[in-house]
Amino acid sequence: MLFKEAIMENDPSSGTPEAIVYGEDDLPFLELLAILGIVEVRYDLNGEGDSGDCTLEYVCYRDGRQDARLPSIPIGFSDAGEIQLLDEVLERTAADLPESDWVNNDGGYGTVSFFPGAICSEDRVVCDMTYRDGTDDYDEDEEFDDLEPPEEDEAGDDAIVEVTFAAAQEGAVQ
Helix, strand or coil, rough: CCCCEEEEEEHHHCCEEEEEEEHHCCCCCCCHHHCCCCCEEEEEEEEHHHEEEEEEEEECCCCCEEEEECCEEEEEECCCCCCCEHHHHHCCCCCCCCCCCCCCCEEEEEEEEEEECCCCCCEEEEEEECCCHHHHHCCHHHHHHHCCCCCCCCCCEEEEEHHHHHHHCCCCCC
């Protein structure tokens, strides 16, 4: 893992999210982000089922510009000798930062933000996640599971008229 220690803080105002803060020694690319004039990078994480998305939300520069992309510049080599690019490493790091399994089963959602120019090293990386529990699942089709489709002779012109009349009452038909 890229990091050694984490400080866990609970935020009671928003349910049970966890804000995890990492220091600069754990993430060596933070200095490079600061040199590039980047003041904030934010990723949006959303996991559900057996998959999860880690999406770059935005990159803010010191001069006020915002971008939806990070520079794709080489920052080192992997153990296998492959070139490591800043944008790819940062995305993998953002996806790996949450301590719980935010991807599988009920999943979780939240943000991972990098603030390379923060004065306090504990403020340079913030992971703010909420983890879903089993009660959050709602099957939209569940209320219709017991309904049987009408027989061929039951679904005649009367059924069409009833649906059209109900839609007209709700303002759906002009």
